Amino acid sequence: MDTLGIKQAQSEAIVQAIGQGESTGFSLLFWAAPSAVIIAAAIAWYFVRRRRKGDQMLSDFSRDKLREIRKKQVDMDGLLMSINQARDLYKLLSRKCHPDLFIHSDKHAAAEALFQEITRNKRNYSKLTALKKRAVEELDINLKN
Amino acid sequence: MWYKLILIADWFGEMAERYKLVRDFNRSAKNTYISGEADTLLEARITRGDSTYKHAFSKFMGGGLRIKAMAGRPMEQSELIEIGKTILDQEELVRKLISLGWDTLEIHSNMGHLGVKWPLKKFAHMGGYLKG
Numbered sequence: 001m002d003t004l005g006i007k008q009a010q011s012e013a014i015v016q017a018i019g020q021g022e023s024t025g026f027s028l029l030f031w032a033a034p035s036a037v038i039i040a041a042a043i044a045w046y047f048v049r050r051r052r053k054g055d056q057m058l059s060d061f062s063r064d065k066l067r068e069i070r071k072k073q074v075d076m077d078g079l080l081m082s083i084n085q086a087r088d089l090y091k092l093l094s095r096k097c098h099p100d101l102f103i104h105s106d107k108h109a110a111a112e113a114l115f116q117e118i119t120r121n122k123r124n125y126s127k128l129t130a131l132k133k134r135a136v137e138e139l140d141i142n143l144k145n
Numbered sequence: 146m147w148y149k150l151i152l153i154a155d156w157f158g159e160m161a162e163r164y165k166l167v168r169d170f171n172r173s174a175k176n177t178y179i180s181g182e183a184d185t186l187l188e189a190r191i192t193r194g195d196s197t198y199k200h201a202f203s204k205f206m207g208g209g210l211r212i213k214a215m216a217g218r219p220m221e222q223s224e225l226i227e228i229g230k231t232i233l234d235q236e237e238l239v240r241k242l243i244s245l246g247w248d249t250l251e252i253h254s255n256m257g258h259l260g261v262k263w264p265l266k267k268f269a270h271m272g273g274y275l276k277g
Binding site: 074 | 155159162166169170172173174176177182183184185187202227228230231232234235237238240241244245
């Protein structure tokens with residue numbers, strides 16, 4: 001009789017333990033799932049907000065606009081001339097057209113504007129060639145030496 | 146179905162345009178070298194590129210544009226950077242490179258182990274600042 005009673009008590013304890021375990025598992029899932037969703041939503045919101053106003057993603061561009069860009073012709077000869085010759089021309093122009101050379105002259109303002117243009121286009125050979133002509137005309141300098 | 150055909154035609158057109166750009170560059174480089182305007186012969190070719198520089202239009206296994214300077218000597222970093230910056234300063238060219246699926250610009254010399262590379266998306270100014 002005693003052993004039967006003990007066994008019954010043991011089985012009741014097991015049932016209770018299982019019941020408790022089940023309830024714990026359910027409550028964990030109950031809290032974990034919504035909190036995971038909330039965290040994911042917060043992360044997504046953060047990344048959406050991080051994209052500043054006015055920024056464009058590359059994927060935003062339409063196919064037509066892309067096609068338009070692709071069809072544009074690039075002056076390769078000009079590019080190669082810029083790679084090979086622009087540096088020397090820039091050095092020459094920046095040396096000859098430096099505003100400090102025209103301090104006590106009425107050409108100082110023109111030299112300053114020209115020098116800024118030269119610095120802005122220091123790697124563009126075609127623009128530097130145009131500026132060279134402008135320098136000869138406006139500042140009246142000899143660029144052959 | 147028709148839409149897919151247009152996409153396929155687009156893909157072939159894009160590939161042709163890519164090879165045309167590389168061919169044009171090599172032809173101009175050869176001409177400037179032969180005429181004596183350039184000290185170094187430059188050669189462009191398509192490479193794999195850097196996977197960390199990828200953007201929305203990047204070509205799979207073909208995102209790199211490598212320009213090799215046939216200087217016959219190891220070039221200094223400043224010389225390589227100067228070549229790269231001159232290319233990156235040409236806004237129209239950079240836009241075209243990006244739209245044709247390039248994402249990396251690499252500059253090397255034919256001797257030595259030094260080379261420099263840039264992510265092209267950093268130099269694109271399509272409609273304000275861009276992100277890849």
